[in-house]
Structure formats: C-alpha cells, structure tokens
Amino acid sequence: MNKHTPTADNPWLALRNLTPARIALGRAGTSLPTGAQLDFQYAHAQARDAVHLPFDADGLAAQLSERGRHSLLLHSAASDRHQYLQRPDLGRRLNDESAATLRQYAQQNPGGVDLAIVVADGLSALAVHRHTLPFLARFEEQASADGWACAPVVLVQQGRVAVADEVGELLGARMTVMLIGERPGLSSPDSLGLYFTYAPRVGLTDAYRNCISNVRLEGLSYGMAAHRLLYLMREACRRQLSGVNLKDEAEVHSLESDDLASQKGNFLLGKD
Amino acid sequence: MATFVHTVGQMVYRFDSLKEVMAKASPARSGDYLAGVAASNDGERVAAQMALANIPLTHFLSEALVPYEDDEVTRLIIDTHDAQAFAAVSHLTVGGLRDWLLSEQADETSLRALAPGLTPEMAAAVSKIMRVQDLVLVAQKIRVVTRFRGTMGLRGRLSTRLQPNHPTDEPAGIAASILDGLLYGNGDAMIGINPATDSIASICALLEMLDAIIQRYDIPTQACVLTHVTTSIEAVNRGVPLDLVFQSIAGTEAANAGFGINLNVLQEGYEAGLSLQRGTLGQNLMYFETGQGSALSANAHHGVDQQTCETRAYAVARHFKPFLVNTVVGFIGPEYLYNGKQIIRAGLEDHFCGKLLGVPMGCDICYTNHAEADQDDMDTLLTLLGVAGINFIMGIPGSDDIMLNYQTTSFHDALYARQTLGLKPGPEFEAWLARTGIFTQADGRVRFGDNLPPAFRQALAQLA
Numbered sequence A: 001m002n003k004h005t006p007t008a009d010n011p012w013l014a015l016r017n018l019t020p021a022r023i024a025l026g027r028a029g030t031s032l033p034t035g036a037q038l039d040f041q042y043a044h045a046q047a048r049d050a051v052h053l054p055f056d057a058d059g060l061a062a063q064l065s066e067r068g069r070h071s072l073l074l075h076s077a078a079s080d081r082h083q084y085l086q087r088p089d090l091g092r093r094l095n096d097e098s099a100a101t102l103r104q105y106a107q108q109n110p111g112g113v114d115l116a117i118v119v120a121d122g123l124s125a126l127a128v129h130r131h132t133l134p135f136l137a138r139f140e141e142q143a144s145a146d147g148w149a150c151a152p153v154v155l156v157q158q159g160r161v162a163v164a165d166e167v168g169e170l171l172g173a174r175m176t177v178m179l180i181g182e183r184p185g186l187s188s189p190d191s192l193g194l195y196f197t198y199a200p201r202v203g204l205t206d207a208y209r210n211c212i213s214n215v216r217l218e219g220l221s222y223g224m225a226a227h228r229l230l231y232l233m234r235e236a237c238r239r240q241l242s243g244v245n246l247k248d249e250a251e252v253h254s255l256e257s258d259d260l261a262s263q264k265g266n267f268l269l270g271k272d
Numbered sequence B: 001m002a003t004f005v006h007t008v009g010q011m012v013y014r015f016d017s018l019k020e021v022m023a024k025a026s027p028a029r030s031g032d033y034l035a036g037v038a039a040s041n042d043g044e045r046v047a048a049q050m051a052l053a054n055i056p057l058t059h060f061l062s063e064a065l066v067p068y069e070d071d072e073v074t075r076l077i078i079d080t081h082d083a084q085a086f087a088a089v090s091h092l093t094v095g096g097l098r099d100w101l102l103s104e105q106a107d108e109t110s111l112r113a114l115a116p117g118l119t120p121e122m123a124a125a126v127s128k129i130m131r132v133q134d135l136v137l138v139a140q141k142i143r144v145v146t147r148f149r150g151t152m153g154l155r156g157r158l159s160t161r162l163q164p165n166h167p168t169d170e171p172a173g174i175a176a177s178i179l180d181g182l183l184y185g186n187g188d189a190m191i192g193i194n195p196a197t198d199s200i201a202s203i204c205a206l207l208e209m210l211d212a213i214i215q216r217y218d219i220p221t222q223a224c225v226l227t228h229v230t231t232s233i234e235a236v237n238r239g240v241p242l243d244l245v246f247q248s249i250a251g252t253e254a255a256n257a258g259f260g261i262n263l264n265v266l267q268e269g270y271e272a273g274l275s276l277q278r279g280t281l282g283q284n285l286m287y288f289e290t291g292q293g294s295a296l297s298a299n300a301h302h303g304v305d306q307q308t309c310e311t312r313a314y315a316v317a318r319h320f321k322p323f324l325v326n327t328v329v330g331f332i333g334p335e336y337l338y339n340g341k342q343i344i345r346a347g348l349e350d351h352f353c354g355k356l357l358g359v360p361m362g363c364d365i366c367y368t369n370h371a372e373a374d375q376d377d378m379d380t381l382l383t384l385l386g387v388a389g390i391n392f393i394m395g396i397p398g399s400d401d402i403m404l405n406y407q408t409t410s411f412h413d414a415l416y417a418r419q420t421l422g423l424k425p426g427p428e429f430e431a432w433l434a435r436t437g438i439f440t441q442a443d444g445r446v447r448f449g450d451n452l453p454p455a456f457r458q459a460l461a462q463l464a
Helices: A013-018 A034-052 A057-066 A081-086 A096-108 A125-146 A163-171 A222-239 A249-261 B018-025 B030-035 B042-053 B057-061 B072-079 B094-102 B108-117 B120-128 B132-141 B171-183 B200-216 B229-237 B253-258 B263-276 B306-318 B340-356 B375-388 B411-421 B427-436 B454-461
Strands: A071-075 A113-120 A153-157 A173-181 A192-198 A209-215 B004-008 B011-015 B159-162 B190-193 B223-225 B245-248 B286-290 B324-328 B361-364 B392-395 B439-442 B445-448
Touching: A013 B171, A034 A125, A034 B375, A057 A071, A057 A125, A057 A153, A071 A096, A081 B030, A096 A163, A113 A125, A113 A163, A125 A173, A125 A192, A125 A222, A153 A163, A163 A173, A163 A192, A173 A222, A192 A222, A209 A222, B004 B042, B011 B018, B011 B042, B018 B042, B018 B120, B030 B306, B042 B094, B042 B120, B057 B120, B072 B253, B072 B263, B072 B306, B094 B120, B094 B132, B108 B132, B108 B340, B120 B306, B120 B340, B132 B340, B132 B375, B159 B171, B159 B411, B171 B190, B171 B200, B171 B454, B190 B200, B200 B223, B200 B229, B229 B245, B229 B263, B245 B263, B263 B286, B286 B306, B306 B324, B306 B340, B324 B340, B324 B392, B340 B361, B340 B375, B375 B411, B392 B411, B411 B445, B427 B439
Parallel strands: A071 A153, A113 A153, A113 A173, B159 B190, B159 B392, B190 B223, B245 B286, B286 B324, B324 B361, B361 B392
Antiparallel strands: A173 A192, A192 A209, B004 B011, B439 B445
C-alpha cells in the first residue's frame, strides 16, 4: 500500500503484456480503483452508443454515388431500434414497401446478378459507417478483375443477417454478401461482419452461410477480408454451395497454428 | 387438457390448458412475447396467477406441458418423481405451496426432503406467484452441498469460477488471467476456460495445462474446459487429466438435440468422468450451463414459456448429481430478457427453482451490450443472489470477457460480496488462501497479505 494514496498497486503489472484482458487493475480496499472503474464505464458507453447510433443510409448512398455506385435504400419490417432488439424475426424480413421496390427493380433489370451486396446496420451502425466504403473499394477492385457482375448496393435499415436472403431472392442473385455491424464488445464498438450465402432464398439458416468476422482496423484487414470473400465466391460457384460444407481454407490453416501455440509452456509452469 | 376459468369482479378469464395458465402467469419478459405466449395485458397476467394459485399440485402429475410420448425430459421428470417425498405437500395448491415454503415448517431439512417430490413445473409455477423477496427468502433456507476437490454450497460460503478466457487460447495469456484471479482470491469453484478453438488437440493441451497449474501450486480446486461432452469423453479416452465434464443443457428433448446431446450421451459423459476417480472429497463432477430462452432459440419450446423450459433443464441436471449448475442469465440477449429488471428477476427465479429441486445453483450474472442493462443492474443481482445463498458466481478480470464479448462479475465483485455479506470461499480454498498468504477473512473483512506469495513471486520473476 502506498502511504500517499489509498489504492494498492499491482506487483504483477508486467502480466498485462500477455493478454488484452483487464488484469492487474489494483484495488481501493477490495474494489476497483477510480481510474479502472471509469475506463470500464467509458468502454461500455461507447458500445451502447454504437448499438443506438442511427444508420445514416442517405449519407452512405451519397458517398457511394460519388464513386459511381448506385444504391437502393430499404427498411426491414422492424420499425425502430426498440422493436428491432426484441423481434429478431422482423429484422430478418423487408417491410412491404421495400419488397415492392426490389421487385420493381428486378422487373426493370431482368437477368439477375452474380452478387448482391447488402449493407445493414445490425448492432453497430458505427462499424458500417467506418468500414463499408474502404472495404468495398478493396473488394470491388479485386472482384472486377475476376469479372463478377454486381447489383446496386442495397442498404437496409434495422436489418439482420437473414434479410439478405430476401434481397437476394428478389434480385435473382446467385450469391449475396451481407456487410453488417457486429454486436459491440467493450473494446470493439466498430467490428464489421461479412456473411456470404450461395443461392440465397428466404428461410435459410445460418448453417448455409460463411462468416468473415471482426473486420476493423485492430482486427481483420480490408484486404484480407476481401481476399477471403473472393475465395469463398469462387469455391461456392465451383461446388454450388455455401455454409458449413464450404470451409475457409485460410481460416483452417490459422486455427492449426493456434493448436501449435497452445503446446508451449507458460510462466506459471516454468520454461519447459 | 383442462380448462381453467377465473373470475375477478365482472371479468371472466379463460385459459385452455395448464401450459397457457403458466405462460400467461409469467412476469413479463421479451422472450415470451417473441414466442407469442405471454399475457396480453397486466390484468390477464395477474388473473392467470390467481388461476394458477388455485390449481392443485397433483394436477401437474396428470397434465404434462410437453407430451410424455414426445419428449424424454418429460419422461425423466415423470418416471423419477418421488411420490413419498411429494406426500408432504401433495394436498396443497400452487398458492398453498407458496405459503408453506414461506412458513416455519419449511426449513433446511424439510426442503431437502421435499426436493425429489417436486417436478420442475411445480417449482416454476410457484415461482411465478412469488415476489423477489419470496424468491430470496425461500432459497436462502436451502443448502445444496457438493464435493469434488473442494466443498461447494455450505452456509456462509460463496465460491467463484475463475474464467481466464483468451481470444486465441494463448497459454501465457490464460495463465496471466489465472494468476490475477488467484491473487484476488478467486477460483475455488473451478478454473474454467471457454476455449476459442474446439479442436481435440487444443482442448487436451488446455486440460494438461490446468492440471499442471493446480498440482504445481497445490490449489484445492477443479479444472474445466467448456467443450462438448463428446469431446470431453474423447479426452478421457486419450488419458488426459479431466476433472469436470461440461455441457450446455436445455429443458426439452428437441432443444437438447440442438446441442447435439441426449440423456444417454450425458450418462456416457458422467461415467467417463467417474472412471477417472479424480475427486478427493466427492465425485460430483458434471458442470452444466443453462439459460432462459435456449429452448425458444432452438425453436423447441412446444409453446411452453421460457422460465418453465429453463426449470425443466434442472431436472436433466439433477439426474447426474452435478458439481455445479450455472444459469448464464443475461448472455442470450434482449430478445429473451430485455433489460436489467427482466435479467434480475430471471436470475432469482432460476436460482430459486434450481435450489428447490435440489440443484447446486450458481449464476453467471451477466449482460450484453445490446441489452438495456449495466453494472448497477449486475450489482443489484449479485447482492440479491448473495443474500439468497447462491453457490457460485463467475470471476473474470475487470468484468470484461474478451473472448465471448460480454460482461460478467469480476474478481473485485466477488470481494465486494465477501465484504458486505461476510461470505467466505469454500473451506479448503479459504485455508489455501491463508496458507499462501493471499488473504484471510475475519468478521467479513478481507485482509490481504503484505507480500506476494513466494511461489508466485518466483513465477513472475521468470518474466523479468
């Protein structure tokens, strides 16, 4: 105990280098010291703000337009965030007006598309605001080299992952990719998830999708995410399926190296 | 199916089955609205509670909420019902049972004797007409004591599961969180890791590591890696040291099928654990996790409300004499439990129903960032469960699970409960903490040692 402050220091502070966990926080009596307590509250506040930040779909559409990309603005059957959080079934479907818009678009543009790109706020509009444009720039650069035909970008407010199935079905898309804000963690309020589905149709379960998670500056890079997505697209078209039967080989490889890492010793057991 | 009619003044309420009375009598929560089984307004809810209070307990033995023919959990409940134990309350209605539980006739001894005579549906029913203080008061009378390498559930004790999760299962990172927890006096219920990777090789490596740490520092606790029961069986077959056998369970056969299990698979897991004979004080070795909403999320709820489905999971649990059962109350998200109020009530219901059925209940007092809940709500639930005599809670660095991305109770939170409620860790671990000089506890007050324990100082020196 330091004589000048009422908090106890942590002699094991060096362990912080070994994990991102909130270890060695010290104590005031037996409670959290003020600094650690407020750091936590701020992290939680950021996560909460990300959940409730409204999706600026108009702004995103304008930015896409500047880059020559047309977009369609749609809304799920969940009327607001309050309903969205309690009724996942409504977030998985388009509202009637949006479904009509898509049908009309499909009539005017017959023939279907290879890939429908769907963007939804999910649980973090912050993630979508930050990462949609730079990710799409990287992805479309590589995708156009492969010769894929993409539909307009479809923006869905109050959307969940499965709403992309309805979008894909109505557009006659061979594949969909959903860009969606993931549930914010305390240290990751802006994590973007990519969900890929081959032959999308209403009623599919998550077993038919492949997920590329944690796209953000501190996580998976745009380039790596685009690389993985294109790999999935090529394999899905070759094997005509997506989901649990279509594993991402790159991911499998990285999991195997984790196995090797866990064979190593650690400081509690000596350097064996 | 019976029809229940209840009249209040001019209003006549009609319920077409026991299942409907139970669902509509449930205090409001988002999952029951999502399932479309909740009362349509507050008046109907209380009328359903009044109707439920008038139903004789014996009726629960003749009207199954999930058909006997379709569901092995119902068959387990009915086939193992102890009529002799039930005799003490068999003349009562649900309302009469509430009064009896609150009366002086219900004490630690009579409640222990009653447990095998109650079905989960009876426990769920009575909980629906109880206030928070009733759920706390009755649970507090009950003790469910279990043993492996340590003793859980004694009066005046509160144990903690040290949960040292890491996003990539990095051994040094896990070890850092373990040491942090031990130095804050956590970990007597178990050191239990949720692995990030589910390959058999990495599960075995984690089990070996936990066993080596427990042996090296002579810690009177048990290890658990929370993997599928079939993976644990495989690890046992490979000769890997394994203390507790984990599995997520739910209250219907169909929901359990969604977890890839049934009663036979659980029995195989239990026997695999027993075959190792690793418990020094006892052989309670199953560790189950549950949570309201799991049956609905698997579309396997049969129109039964989520709290009753949850309570049925405790019938599955108690069949295997578990070491601990953990209701992970706020993890599932706001579509099942919307806010702090709903999470708090659910945690207390689960603890009460589990204890009443003779299950060693703990609670992962937790929430996600899209629920309308915060640390204040968790403090409230922790305090209430501490008073109610909960067997164990989670302990994690700074409340932040960096692998599962949710918030649960911290090492510091457990110390708060020790200080305010005078609750000590399990006796074997309390002695270890004193022996190593981490802390001692007298009159509730926690006194930390002045210096780091020598063995751990040596380990830290390796990092320099």
